Amino acid sequence: MIELKEMIDSKGKIIGNNILKVDEFLNHQMDIELINKIGDKFHEFFKEKNITKILTIEASGIGIAAIAAQYFKCNVVFAKKTKSLNLIGDMYRTRVKSFTKNEEFEVLVAQKLLNPEDRILIIDDFLAEGSACLGLIDIVKQSKAQLSGIGIVIEKGFQDGGKIIREMGIDLCSLAIIESMSEDGGAVYRD
Amino acid sequence: MIELKEMIDSKGKIIGNNILKVDEFLNHQMDIELINKIGDKFHEFFKEKNITKILTIEASGIGIAAIAAQYFKCNVVFAKKTKSLNLIGDMYRTRVKSFTKNEEFEVLVAQKLLNPEDRILIIDDFLAEGSACLGLIDIVKQSKAQLSGIGIVIEKGFQDGGKIIREMGIDLCSLAIIESMSEDGGAVYRD
Numbered sequence: 316m317i318e319l320k321e322m323i324d325s326k327g328k329i330i331g332n333n334i335l336k337v338d339e340f341l342n343h344q345m346d347i348e349l350i351n352k353i354g355d356k357f358h359e360f361f362k363e364k365n366i367t368k369i370l371t372i373e374a375s376g377i378g379i380a381a382i383a384a385q386y387f388k389c390n391v392v393f394a395k396k397t398k399s400l401n402l403i404g405d406m407y408r409t410r411v412k413s414f415t416k417n418e419e420f421e422v423l424v425a426q427k428l429l430n431p432e433d434r435i436l437i438i439d440d441f442l443a444e445g446s447a448c449l450g451l452i453d454i455v456k457q458s459k460a461q462l463s464g465i466g467i468v469i470e471k472g473f474q475d476g477g478k479i480i481r482e483m484g485i486d487l488c489s490l491a492i493i494e495s496m497s498e499d500g501g502a503v504y505r506d
Numbered sequence: 507m508i509e510l511k512e513m514i515d516s517k518g519k520i521i522g523n524n525i526l527k528v529d530e531f532l533n534h535q536m537d538i539e540l541i542n543k544i545g546d547k548f549h550e551f552f553k554e555k556n557i558t559k560i561l562t563i564e565a566s567g568i569g570i571a572a573i574a575a576q577y578f579k580c581n582v583v584f585a586k587k588t589k590s591l592n593l594i595g596d597m598y599r600t601r602v603k604s605f606t607k608n609e610e611f612e613v614l615v616a617q618k619l620l621n622p623e624d625r626i627l628i629i630d631d632f633l634a635e636g637s638a639c640l641g642l643i644d645i646v647k648q649s650k651a652q653l654s655g656i657g658i659v660i661e662k663g664f665q666d667g668g669k670i671i672r673e674m675g676i677d678l679c680s681l682a683i684i685e686s687m688s689e690d691g692g693a694v695y696r697d
Contacts, residue, residue, distance in 0.1 A: 374564035378572035
């Protein structure tokens with residue numbers, strides 16, 4: 316997606332060969348015009364799948380999922396990372412490791428919110444090692460809903476998440492795949 | 507807002523006299539059609555204020571803020587509750603107590619994302635004791651931006667947050683104010 320790559324190139328900050336900061340437009344400030352185009356793009360890619368629900372994980376996925384859901388005319392469920400006093404009732408549970416926070420945590424989704432009849436699209440901002448995505452895939456499996464696809468804004472193609480998910484036979488749409496990156500040379504994208 | 511009160515009455519769950527679960531439509535599953543109407547309503551209320559940025563706090567505020575921002579044609583900044591490895595640079599910091607999680611945490615916003623020229627609308631899902639809102643107000647003050655108003659989906663009118671904020675002279679728009687609630691009697695709304 317050209318507008319996205321242009322935004323990464325102009326406003327993203329690369330630190331070392333591994334960390335890409337996109338806090339000016341994606342996961343701290345959200346550029347709503349860009350995210351609208353991202354939602355439209357996901358819809359263009361998955362519109363034949365009759366998606367009934369978008370599943371994401373707090374926090375950075377929520378805004379992207381909410382805007383994308385307007386195109387699909389469906390609702391969003393976001394998996395919760397922490398145990399609120401208000402989380403009562405039967406939960407699907409899985410464990411996820413955060414690459415950027417270097418910690419493991421439990422992820423919860425209320426069982427009543429996912430049904431075997433649902434056709435689920437998972438959406439998230441980043442795909443790196445794939446731990447968050449694999450956690451959400453695990454929750455969809457537990458619910459017996461159909462996983463119709465995964466939409467990712469930025470995939471770090473030099474980490475293993477994308478490979479693992481494609482080898483599972485899942486329909487994965489990453490709007491920008493970074494093959495390599497460096498502070499001097501910027502990001503190099505996969506075609 | 508009638509559609510919101512109807513949704514609270516039909517799909518909200520009251521536990522004791524204090525906890526209102528709205529996980530089926532607002533802060534776990536998001537009813538995108540309803541949240542679109544909520545965004546429109548905030549815009550109707552604040553459209554004369556020339557809002558340049560919406561400020562919210564992760565996680566439940568993000569989806570509401572993102573959809574509302576489409577009406578204002580502005581961007582969203584969401585305050586972060588935890589310290590990610592990617593949070594580098596100068597930060598505005600404040601402390602917030604969570605009513606539903608019974609814990610205190612630090613809240614961060616990158617200084618570069620708020621400017622003295624900004625006219626800020628704060629948006630959040632709930633207002634109870636007001637700790638999250640007061641934290642966001644503190645961050646807006648630190649940035650020297652103008653606080654143009656606060657939009658809240660559900661205010662618990664029997665707790666002090668709304669009173670404190672109105673006494674500060676801030677333009678507060680709560681779409682549903684619950685005067686009292688009980689498991690048997692449901693929610694009673696302020697006019």
